[in-house]
Amino acid sequence: MFAELEGKYSSYVDTFRVEGTLPEMMELKLLHTRNVVALARKIAKGEQFDERTARALEAAALLHDTGRYEQLKRFNTFRDADSVDHAVFSHDIVKEKGWLDGWEDASKILTAVLVHNCRDIPADEMDDITLACSKALRDADKLDIFNVLEDRLANTDWRNDNRAFWNLKIFSPPSIEVVEALMDSRAVDYQYIKCLADFVLVQVGWMISGLEYATSRKICLERGHLEFRRRFLRELTNESAVEAVLRKAEESL
Ligand SMILES: [Fe+2]
Incomplete structure (x- = not known):
């Protein structure tokens, strides 16, 4: 069939x-x-x-x-x-x-x-x-979207050309609304996505409450999607709130 x-x-x-x-x-x-x-x-x-x-x-x-x-x-x-x-x-x-x-x-x-x-x-x-x-x-869709982001970063000049990410601001701290939603395990209202860190944090949010099955969380962990985002976010911003979100994701996977 x-x-x-x-x-x-x-x-x-x-x-x-x-x-x-x-x-x-x-x-x-x-x-x-x-x-x-x-x-x-x-x-x-x-x-x-x-x-x-x-x-x-x-x-x-x-x-x-x-x-x-x-x-x-x-x-x-x-x-x-x-x-x-x-x-x-x-x-x-x-x-x-x-x-x-x-x-x-x-x-x-x-x-x-x-x-x-x-x-x-x-x-x-x-x-x-x-x-x-x-x-x-x-879950499967999100897991592949993690790959899509990583491929895009590897294959574009995102540091100098923000068109690869819909003209979002590149080196900017995340919006407070995004961080707060994630810390409360709430879905992020997409209107608050103003910079690349916000966008990446939404994906970290999926690791906190968006992956339904244990198998999905295991695949996420094995493929290093959280580690990738940790390194990447540290390059984008030194905002301490980001670390708290990353810790929460680590505990959730
Ligand atoms: Fe789709």
Whole structure:
């Protein structure tokens, strides 16, 4: 079943190729998708998901960013605020194309796709499979986003050119609102993200309260994502509040 779904997905992605080549930003999304599928499988294994839940999760991971290609083509941006909610877009495309026709858990998979970027998920309204898929997909997505940041820092001249990070201020202490939210284990209101330290701290916040499964936290620790951010934040700022947030993350992983 998964191989067939993957075939449909690949054929769809192929329609965005220009003379055989995907635009670079789309290629990165395809790579992200592959990584999220691999991470989702690891989480399913580590958490001993039953076969049915693991199959549904694998499908949700493959499909979660389906709308990114059309979003970029149509709006030339991945910023949802300036275009469309890419999770809704992904959900609608998969549904309209009927890729999950014949899948027992089609509606559960579609729900996991739909909520993958929401601040909170309506856990009370979900059955066990939908809830497990939604949580594990969100974990897998975050784990690969940790890699995306690290790659971008390695491959851009971010010290001298802040366009790589949406023109955020580079060497600046974090916003007090961001630090306070993280110390209270609250979600950060994105309007307070004013500098690169804020942006990186939001990811540290995911380590405090955003990774649902022990397997996800273990992967995060093993891959050194917290250590990376500790070194990086120390380069950006010597604000002591940052150390307190880092300690909190260390205790949470
Ligand atoms: Fe996404």
